[in-house]
Amino acid sequence: MARTRETLKNVAVEGATQPGVGGGTPTQYRVAVAGASGRMGHMLIEAIREAHDCRLAGALDLPSSPSIGNDAAAFLGHASGVPVTADIRTGLQNAEVLIDFTRPEGTLNHLKLCRELGVKAVIGTTGFSEAQKELIADTARDVAIVLAPNMSVGVNVTFKLLELAAKVLDDGYDIEIVETHHRHKVDAPSGTALKMGEVIAKVLERDLKKVAVYGREGVTGERDARTIGFSAVRGGDIVGDHTVLFAGTGERIEITHRAANRATYAQGSLRAVRFLADKASGLYDMFDVLGLK
Incomplete structure (x- = not known):
């Protein structure tokens, strides 16, 4: 039985x-x-x-x-x-x-x-x-x-999608990574956001340590097209949201993963x-x- x-x-x-x-x-x-x-x-x-x-x-x-x-x-x-x-x-x-x-x-x-x-x-x-x-x-x-910075199956599939997107959108698109987590998280950007940046930078043959920009304040000047931006939001009990924005002329592509629990x-x-x-x-x-x- x-x-x-x-x-x-x-x-x-x-x-x-x-x-x-x-x-x-x-x-x-x-x-x-x-x-x-x-x-x-x-x-x-x-x-x-x-x-x-x-x-x-x-x-x-x-x-x-x-x-x-x-x-x-x-x-x-x-x-x-x-x-x-x-x-x-x-x-x-x-x-x-x-x-x-x-x-x-x-x-x-x-x-x-x-x-x-x-x-x-x-x-x-x-x-x-x-x-x-x-x-x-x-x-x-x-x-x-x-x-692994994230054990979620969905997040790791997202990493694979980012590899494909970066290969195609390798010129003329600005890349920004936005992550949101609960108020108790102690590190920023999240390990998942950094991994996303590493995946993209590897495909684009860029050194993430040199092209990463962590937040912006004041008069920053025009955006360098080769940079990869990171923004971290903290609040409430949000488990984890990650969005990678590829912003081109006349269009933008967003790849997002949200964890409900x-x-x-x-x-x-x-x-x-x-x-x-x-x-x-x-x-x-x-x-x-x-x-x-």
């Missing part, structure tokens, strides 16, 4: 084996979540609970979090049997993969233990410096890592977890996960 959706949820959270076709027992990926009591952490834990092939194996948060010691799925009204802990080693000891959407310093601390314990990582943290990105790449020599990031993260299943080491991105390269 087919299992109901609710039954699949219960199986995933309790870590029981889910009968497969012909009575087999499919793999369940043991996943730890960093920032477990935050907004994104909650969304990830809920997605893991609903996934028949994943189960929560660890939950990390800061020592100051009021959730320390509580069941990680308590906010859902269910028991996962996994307490939220500030001890990184304890949080990772039963995990195969860590999903991390925290802050750069925290992510790098987690990766030190991931490297030691052989735990793979899916990293959605943004705001890394070039030196920090190099540390991640070095860690990927020993453990497999998916690093964080579920899209969580589902993309689980696709990355599955992608890493047969990878021992290496640094990958969502184009690898989605087969867009």
Whole structure:
């Protein structure tokens, strides 16, 4: 008899084996979540609970979090049997993969233990410096890592559309990137907006560090046609909107992605977890996960 959706949820959270076709027992990926009591952490834990092939194996948060010691799925009204802990080693000891959407310093601390314990990582943290990105790449020599500024499938398809648009609109079009996020976001421009700029600049054979313009104020002079502009808006509880404007003479093209909630990031993260299943080491991105390269 087919299992109901609710039954699949219960199986995933309790870590029981889910009968497969012909009575087999499919793999369940043991996943730890960093920032477990935050907004994104909650969304990830809920997605893991609903996934028949994943189960929560660890939950990390800061020592100051009021959730320390509580069941990680308590906010859902269910028991996962996994307490939220500030001890990184304890949080990772039963995990195969860590999903991390925290802050750069925290992510790098987690990766030190991931490297030691052989735990793979899916990293959605943004705001890394070039030196920090190099540390991640070095860690990927020993453990497999998916690093992406945005785990959304739709956003990564948007990146691909921007490649096509930039190839065609490479002359006579001014490029501006506008991103909007909630009031709690601490970095600007967003990692997704920067990635959009990188995608476009690569196609146009421009150095983004030299052509990027971050906001404008005062008498700025006439716009340099080779620049790529960035504008950041912060307010309310907006999950994330990104628009790239190609403004030509007599027309303009806008490519926009809007996220209604964080579920899209969580589902993309689980696709990355599955992608890493047969990878021992290496640094990958969502184009690898989605087969867009």
